[in-house]
Amino acid sequence: MHKFLCALLVLSCFWSCDKTAAFHEYKSLPKHWKSDSAVTLKVDNLDTLSTYNAFITLRNDNSYAFSNVFLIASMQFPNGKTITDTLEYKMANPDGSWLGTGFGDIKENKLWYKEHIQFSEAGSYTFKLKQAMRRNGDVNPIADLEGIRDVGLRIEKTNE
Incomplete structure (x- = not known):
């Protein structure tokens, strides 16, 4: 009976897969997110005629010491143009309580990045995400940012 319940649980996970995401990938970070280290994600084979919404997804834990986050995001088109x-x-x-979803120490945040975009060029798009956090009055970024566990990108097809 125990094996049957485990198998049923695994199958239900596959049945409940997210159908709205055209792309969703996370990259785990080491203990610190270095200011000179970009998270790179490549997206291929999106419908060039459809429109999409893009989100940056972050997972943070209680060691994150800030109420906000600054990011530098770049999107490189197949022809080389970069935004x-x-x-x-x-x-x-x-009040200090975390935004996002999840139980326990880790919260997941789905952050708007680009709305109603069209990937009109066929080919591979490269997204790079860097943290750009600074302490008040400091010109240099925080070299080793703690508390961000995973960084990702989610692209959803719009219903238009």
Whole structure:
């Protein structure tokens, strides 16, 4: 009976797969996210006629010491053109409680990156994400940012 329940649980995980995501991948980070280290994700074979919404996904734990996060995100097109954005996201409420979903020490955040975009060029798109956190009054970024466990990218097809 125990084996049957385990098999049923595994099968239910496959049945409940997320159908809205055209792409969703995480990269685990070492203990610290170094300021000079970019997380690179490659996306291939998206429908060039459809529109998509893109999200940056972060998982943080309680050792993250800030209520926000600054990121530098770049998207490189197959032809080599690159678009770079500096982004700021809120990570905690004013009372210090974490935003995002999840139980326990780890929270998952789905952060808007680009809305209604079209990947009009066929080929591979490369996304690079870097942390750009600085302490107040400091010009240099925090060399070793603690508390961000995983960084990812999620692309969802819109219903248009």
